[in-house]
Amino acid sequence: MGKAKKKTGKGRLDKYYKLAKEQGYRARSAFKLIQLNKKYDFLESARCCIDLCAAPGGWLQVASKYMPTNSVIVGVDLVPIKPIPRVVTFVADITTVHCRNLLRGELKDWKADVVLHDGAPNVGTAWVQDAYAQSELVLMSLKLAVGFLAKGGTFITKVFRSADYNNLIWVFSQLFAKVEATKPPSSRDVSAEIFVVCREFLAPKHIDPKFLDPKHVFKDPGSALSGHDKGSSANNALANVFQPEKKRRRRDGYDDGDYTLFTKTSASEFVHNSEPVSVLGLANKITFETEEEKRWLGLGITTPDIKVNFEDLKVLGKGDFKALLKWRIAVREELGLEVRTKPTAEFTEAVEISEVVDEEQQIQEELERRNAEAAAKEKRSRRRTNEIKTKTIQRLQLQMTAPLDIGLEQNDASLSMGQDDDVFDLVNTQRELRKRGGISKLVSDEEMPSDEEEEVEEMDGSEEEAVDSEEERERRISALEADLDSMYNAYREKAKERNAKYRVEAARKEKGQLEEWGGLKGEDDESGNDSSEDGGWEVVAAAKGVGDPSSDESDYDEPISGWKRKRANPAATKCNDAQPPSRATQVWFSQDIFKEVGEPDDDDEHEHEHVDMVSNSSLSLQDDQGDKSSASDFEIVPAESRGDTDMWDVDGDNVDQAKQAHIQTYGLTTAEAVTLAQQLVSRRTTKTHLLNDGFNRYSLNDKEGLPSWFLDNEAKHYKPNVPITKEAVAILRARQRALDSRPIKKIAEAKGRKKLRTAQRVERAIKRAEGVNATAEMSEREKAQQIEKLMRKGMAKGKKTEVKVIVAKGAHKGIKGRPRGVKGRYAMVDARMKKEVRAKKRSEKAKGNGGRRR
Numbered sequence: 103m104g105k106a107k108k109k110t111g112k113g114r115l116d117k118y119y120k121l122a123k124e125q126g127y128r129a130r131s132a133f134k135l136i137q138l139n140k141k142y143d144f145l146e147s148a149r150c151c152i153d154l155c156a157a158p159g160g161w162l163q164v165a166s167k168y169m170p171t172n173s174v175i176v177g178v179d180l181v182p183i184k185p186i187p188r189v190v191t192f193v194a195d196i197t198t199v200h201c202r203n204l205l206r207g208e209l210k211d212w213k214a215d216v217v218l219h220d221g222a223p224n225v226g227t228a229w230v231q232d233a234y235a236q237s238e239l240v241l242m243s244l245k246l247a248v249g250f251l252a253k254g255g256t257f258i259t260k261v262f263r264s265a266d267y268n269n270l271i272w273v274f275s276q277l278f279a280k281v282e283a284t285k286p287p288s289s290r291d292v293s294a295e296i297f298v299v300c301r302e303f304l305a306p307k308h309i310d311p312k313f314l315d316p317k318h319v320f321k322d323p324g325s326a327l328s329g330h331d332k333g334s335s336a337n338n339a340l341a342n343v344f345q346p347e348k349k350r351r352r353r354d355g356y357d358d359g360d361y362t363l364f365t366k367t368s369a370s371e372f373v374h375n376s377e378p379v380s381v382l383g384l385a386n387k388i389t390f391e392t393e394e395e396k397r398w399l400g401l402g403i404t405t406p407d408i409k410v411n412f413e414d415l416k417v418l419g420k421g422d423f424k425a426l427l428k429w430r431i432a433v434r435e436e437l438g439l440e441v442r443t444k445p446t447a448e449f450t451e452a453v454e455i456s457e458v459v460d461e462e463q464q465i466q467e468e469l470e471r472r473n474a475e476a477a478a479k480e481k482r483s484r485r486r487t488n489e490i491k492t493k494t495i496q497r498l499q500l501q502m503t504a505p506l507d508i509g510l511e512q513n514d515a516s517l518s519m520g521q522d523d524d525v526f527d528l529v530n531t532q533r534e535l536r537k538r539g540g541i542s543k544l545v546s547d548e549e550m551p552s553d554e555e556e557e558v559e560e561m562d563g564s565e566e567e568a569v570d571s572e573e574e575r576e577r578r579i580s581a582l583e584a585d586l587d588s589m590y591n592a593y594r595e596k597a598k599e600r601n602a603k604y605r606v607e608a609a610r611k612e613k614g615q616l617e618e619w620g621g622l623k624g625e626d627d628e629s630g631n632d633s634s635e636d637g638g639w640e641v642v643a644a645a646k647g648v649g650d651p652s653s654d655e656s657d658y659d660e661p662i663s664g665w666k667r668k669r670a671n672p673a674a675t676k677c678n679d680a681q682p683p684s685r686a687t688q689v690w691f692s693q694d695i696f697k698e699v700g701e702p703d704d705d706d707e708h709e710h711e712h713v714d715m716v717s718n719s720s721l722s723l724q725d726d727q728g729d730k731s732s733a734s735d736f737e738i739v740p741a742e743s744r745g746d747t748d749m750w751d752v753d754g755d756n757v758d759q760a761k762q763a764h765i766q767t768y769g770l771t772t773a774e775a776v777t778l779a780q781q782l783v784s785r786r787t788t789k790t791h792l793l794n795d796g797f798n799r800y801s802l803n804d805k806e807g808l809p810s811w812f813l814d815n816e817a818k819h820y821k822p823n824v825p826i827t828k829e830a831v832a833i834l835r836a837r838q839r840a841l842d843s844r845p846i847k848k849i850a851e852a853k854g855r856k857k858l859r860t861a862q863r864v865e866r867a868i869k870r871a872e873g874v875n876a877t878a879e880m881s882e883r884e885k886a887q888q889i890e891k892l893m894r895k896g897m898a899k900g901k902k903t904e905v906k907v908i909v910a911k912g913a914h915k916g917i918k919g920r921p922r923g924v925k926g927r928y929a930m931v932d933a934r935m936k937k938e939v940r941a942k943k944r945s946e947k948a949k950g951n952g953g954r955r956r
């Protein structure tokens with residue numbers, strides 16, 4: 103029960119929670135200090151650190167890890183802290199003198215280089231009091247800190263964004279040279295907490311006690327609640343300190359005199375108010391209470407995102423506010439409060455009609471008007487062309503370009519940018535396709551005005567139509583993108599059908615056997631998708647040298663490249679057999695995503711070429727598959743790749759063991775892995791750094807709404823570039839060379855045979871020597887000589903007795919016995935002999951087999 107609650111509450115069990123668990127930190131907040139330290143680098147050089155409100159001790163653990171070995175670390179909290187090596191802890195209330203005395207007793211004359219404060223009072227009362235209590239605690243921690251900080255020291259505190267926030271910042275800036283507020287990535291967005299890093303403590307000789315007195319620094323929450331005017335509040339002495347008229351006006355988004363920290367505003371107010379931005383700025387929440395407001399909630403434009411945004415305006419970003427303002431405009435249009443601007447032409451005409459002018463002046467004005475219109479039109483079209491160019495360039499850079507003339511001839515000139523028939527201009531391409539009856543099925547004719555209609559529209563040139571055609575254009579573009587997606591899926595299907603390896607990969611992915619590095623899934627991770635987005639683990643995986651998430655894909659990429667060089671454009675060829683493919687089509691199909699598409703069935707010759715080229719590819723899947731038809735596509739089994747696959751074929755829990763085993767068996771196999779290993783060994787980096795680096799710009803990419811072909815392509819190429827060093831490459835090369843120079847199997851067998859023969863010879867020699875030894879007739883000396891001779895012979899490499907081959911022709915024909923001039927062993931052969939010997943062997947074999955052959 104408790105667990106389930108934990109999961110839903112703010113998504114508590116996020117990556118930092120898991121990381122903290124994995125790295126043995128007592129609280130996920132440890133990462134906040136790690137990230138703050140990474141940014142401001144204050145722990146490594148500190149020799150004394152005080153952590154106020156330190157329980158359960160996450161920050162203390164970090165301090166103890168990052169600070170020099172012989173530094174002093176003291177932690178204080180209301181609750182006891184379990185012991186941490188080389189950390190002293192007290193139980194005390196940081197707002198009391200007792201706490202100060204305890205610290206003084208521990209530190210003696212020492213001054214602290216760093217004072218940390220991550221305190222949070224027991225909340226749960228009214229919001230106003232909670233916020234006030236937090237601010238008060240911060241001020242108390244500052245009061246304690248200034249008593250112990252060394253000059254130039256650092257004070258880090260957690261602050262909540264409330265009405266008192268600016269006052270606190272002001273006080274900090276009076277005491278420290280540098281004051282910066284920051285929100286580390288590990289601090290949840292929904293939390294109002296911010297960390298203020300105050301550096302270079304000025305250590306003034308005298309500090310005005312008002313700076314550290316909540317009564318002077320903050321608004322009194324009591325008066326806030328009772329609605330007292332600030333100026334009349336006897337308690338509120340801020341005016342003395344801050345000159346609030348100058349400093350406090352609207353800085354924190356609340357009106358002066360408005361002491362309510364949590365403000366609700368009705369949706370009607372937001373919709374009807376002429377200053378919607380300030381409504382958003384002032385309110386915490388927009389409510390929907392009246393019948394009409396509730397009806398707005400049911401409108402299609404009120405998406406779940408919009409509803410969530412209205413819940414807490416203080417955590418929204420710029421984009422969210424924009425969305426809310428758009429929503430407001432839509433609702434106003436619905437209510438008839440907002441009307442679209444009338445075409446300027448209409449106004450112009452009305453004015454013209456109402457004015458009484460003489461004919462000449464009228465002509466003159468008409469001319470001017472037309473000139474202005476023409477200029478405006480030209481300007482618009484120039485801007486449009488430029489936009490298209492920019493988009494095209496961006497798309498080219500992102501490899502998103504999609505010439506849609508697949509299977510149709512298109513002039514090469516169409517690839518040139520900015521021209522009317524620009525192949526990347528989706529609208530034009532669509533038009534072209536429609537003319538040719540290509541893939542236009544997906545975009546119905548009703549949706550598409552005819553060319554003539556479009557021309558008429560363009561001639562018109564009024565603003566409204568420009569807007570409309572823009573919308574129409576957007577709509578068509580999205581239809582075309584859907585087109586593109588479906589085509590891409592069709593290609594993938596085809597590829598699947600034709601390519602056994604691809605099929606096997608897909609099947610394995612479906613089965614979930616080949617789990618990519620999408621993060622370690624804890625049992626309590628509900629969102630399966632999250633992990634795939636948390637690509638940080640990919641980097642960690644790379645760091646461990648155990649695999650590349652896309653390596654499986656690239657496995658079947660590689661062999662194709664050679665083939666691709668010969669036949670860059672298979673699909674295009676298939677679509678248009680008679681004609682050579684256009685350049686646009688080639689460009690399109692030269693993208694990686696089409697590497698897998700198989701050769702058309704009727705093109706056997708090329709298929710063979712392809713087979714030859716890939717015959718040494720690395721997957722061992724054909725055995726598993728038993729797929730005869732595709733067997734020729736692949737050859738067998740380099741052991742490494744099999745091992746790699748084994749590594750992925752394990753259950754979640756055993757992944758780490760499998761990785762370890764893999765590394766032990768095969769070592770680190772990539773230069774990236776070796777580089778990172780070297781850095782780890784030489785302490786140039788730490789595991790924590792690697793883990794932190796894992797959460798980078800690649801980690802949380804929003805993949806929503808992106809076409810699948812783009813995502814596939816991105817999965818291959820948009821990934822972190824792990825650095826490699828020359829040494830790492832050299833190590834791997836040396837290892838490869840060593841591998842290459844190892845004897846191949848046959849040589850090893852031959853050597854084994856040789857060894858065996860030598861052993862047999864020695865054994866024989868020993869036996870003979872024993873025989874000699876046993877002979878009674880020989881003297882001891884003779885025996886010794888004989889045995890030595892035998893052993894020498896036995897140890898010596900057996901010399902192959904050379905047999906001299908004498909062909910029985912010419913002078914040797916028909917002679918019997920040893921031919922003249924031939925010494926040693928010899929064999930007489932004649933031209934027929936070889937054949938006859940073979941025939942004889944064959945017949946003997948046949949006889950030996952009896953009638954079995956028949």
Ligand SMILES: C[S@@+](CC[C@H](N)C(=O)[O-])C[C@H]1O[C@@H](n2cnc3c(N)ncnc32)[C@H](O)[C@@H]1O
Nearest residue numbers: 155157158159160161179180195196220221222
């Ligand atoms: C968010 S936790 C601190 C977590 C800590 N930084 C860590 O990493 O483990 C806030 C702590 O402030 C402590 N606290 C609140 N008021 C305090 C006070 N007046 N004196 C001492 N500690 C206090 C609470 O007991 C609580 O343990």
